[in-house]
Amino acid sequence: MGDSPASGADTVAAIGEFGLIRRVTEGTPQPSTTLLGPGDDAAVVAAPDGRVVVTTDALVEGVHFRLDWSTPTQVGRKAVAVNLADIAAMGAVPTSVVVALACPGDTPAAVVTELLEGMAAEARRVHVGVVGGDMVRADNMVVSVTALGDLGGRPPVTRSGASPGDIVAVCGRLGWAAAGLAVLGRGFRSPVSVVNAQRCPDPPYAAGPAAALAGATSMIDVSDGLLADLGHLAESSGVGIDVQTDRLTVAERLVDVGAALGADPMHWVLTGGEDHALAATFRSLSDLPEGWCPIGSVVTSEVGVTVDGLPYEREAGWQHWT
Numbered sequence: 646m647g648d649s650p651a652s653g654a655d656t657v658a659a660i661g662e663f664g665l666i667r668r669v670t671e672g673t674p675q676p677s678t679t680l681l682g683p684g685d686d687a688a689v690v691a692a693p694d695g696r697v698v699v700t701t702d703a704l705v706e707g708v709h710f711r712l713d714w715s716t717p718t719q720v721g722r723k724a725v726a727v728n729l730a731d732i733a734a735m736g737a738v739p740t741s742v743v744v745a746l747a748c749p750g751d752t753p754a755a756v757v758t759e760l761l762e763g764m765a766a767e768a769r770r771v772h773v774g775v776v777g778g779d780m781v782r783a784d785n786m787v788v789s790v791t792a793l794g795d796l797g798g799r800p801p802v803t804r805s806g807a808s809p810g811d812i813v814a815v816c817g818r819l820g821w822a823a824a825g826l827a828v829l830g831r832g833f834r835s836p837v838s839v840v841n842a843q844r845c846p847d848p849p850y851a852a853g854p855a856a857a858l859a860g861a862t863s864m865i866d867v868s869d870g871l872l873a874d875l876g877h878l879a880e881s882s883g884v885g886i887d888v889q890t891d892r893l894t895v896a897e898r899l900v901d902v903g904a905a906l907g908a909d910p911m912h913w914v915l916t917g918g919e920d921h922a923l924a925a926t927f928r929s930l931s932d933l934p935e936g937w938c939p940i941g942s943v944v945t946s947e948v949g950v951t952v953d954g955l956p957y958e959r960e961a962g963w964q965h966w967t
């Protein structure tokens with residue numbers, strides 16, 4: 646599964662760049678919004694409302710995933726999912742995905758094909774195609790995805806539209822991937838529910854456009870941690886946000902894992918990234934679409950995020966390089 650380099654005929658180096666491209670693109674079905682798919686210098690995709698939403702995020706082996714923790718399929722799914730979550734966080738629906746893969750030459754070709762199949766599978770969940778990509782040599786694996794999306798005629802839901810008096814709400818899981826990371830980091834492989842949440846998120850894609858339709862005033866996906874990402878909303882909007890911990894449910898599974906590892910599960914909920922829940926603000930409680938839960942409010946205090954009215958003393962979320 647990638648932890649022992651393959652030798653012989655079926656490595657990336659043996660098949661070569663163009664053989665590999667043929668292997669992963671030929672015969673791949675495309676949805677009707679793909680007007681011209683992989684194989685030319687660029688793809689052509691429909692942009693139904695004349696505007697295109699575009700986002701990109703890269704996953705790096707050893708930083709975002711380990712091939713002894715996750716299958717190539719899970720890594721591929723995750724790489725696409727984190728990007729589709731950013732499209733959803735704008736209130737858009739995805740229209741297509743392009744992918745880039747860098748890996749060493751002794752990577753088994755099966756690792757590459759499974760990874761790309763995982764990407765295509767996650768894209769298929771939202772009825773979009775992988776319409777192009779790139780494959781290059783590198784010392785470590787890097788998977789980079791660009792996703793395009795469509796606003797369906799609505800304005801984008803930005804990070805900057807929250808105002809005092811708004812309700813802060815979330816849709817999706819919080820703390821599960823962080824619990825999974827803690828489990829994997831200690832060398833365990835179970836409970837599988839939290840470990841799988843770390844291996845690949847299950848973002849509530851449809852909740853983004855639903856929030857937009859319901860009049861969400863701002864929105865973000867939780868990639869780095871709830872407090873860290875609400876911090877981006879607060880800063881962009883120039884507001885304060887207070888999170889009420891009695892509004893946050895800590896799943897029984899997280900309580901159990903926290904007890905087993907001597908960790909505080911509420912800390913995972915407040916600061917764990919990688920579940921890609923959506924967090925948004927709404928003018929009133931009655932605006933919240935199904936599946937959204939109120940967790941706090943936008944306040945007039947200084948710009949930033951508080952927890953139960955107080956500053957949070959620990960790290961608010963993940964930061965590269967610190």
Ligand SMILES: Nc1ncnc2c1ncn2[C@@H]1O[C@H](COP(=O)(O)OP(=O)(O)OP(=O)(O)O)[C@@H](O)[C@H]1O
Pocket residue numbers: 701702727731866868869
């Ligand atoms: N090198 C860059 N050049 C231009 N814009 C960038 C660059 N890196 C990040 N940005 C922009 O900065 C903003 C914040 O980026 P960030 O990666 O933190 O957002 P995100 O993808 O929502 O979070 P995450 O990466 O944790 O999933 C985005 O609009 C992104 O496009």
Ligand SMILES: Cc1ncc(C[n+]2csc(CCOP(=O)(O)O)c2C)c(N)n1
Pocket residue numbers: 702703707708709710711826868869917918919963
């Ligand atoms: C092997 C391994 N070590 C650590 C982590 C934890 N981790 C990595 S990136 C990130 C935040 C989102 O990143 P980004 O801001 O780049 O989207 C988190 C919580 C992991 N997933 N795998």
Ligand SMILES: [Mg+2]
Pocket residue numbers: 701702
């Ligand atoms: Mg990003």
Ligand SMILES: [Mg+2]
Pocket residue numbers: 730731734865866867868
């Ligand atoms: Mg985001």
Ligand SMILES: [Mg+2]
Pocket residue numbers: 702727728731868
């Ligand atoms: Mg992102």
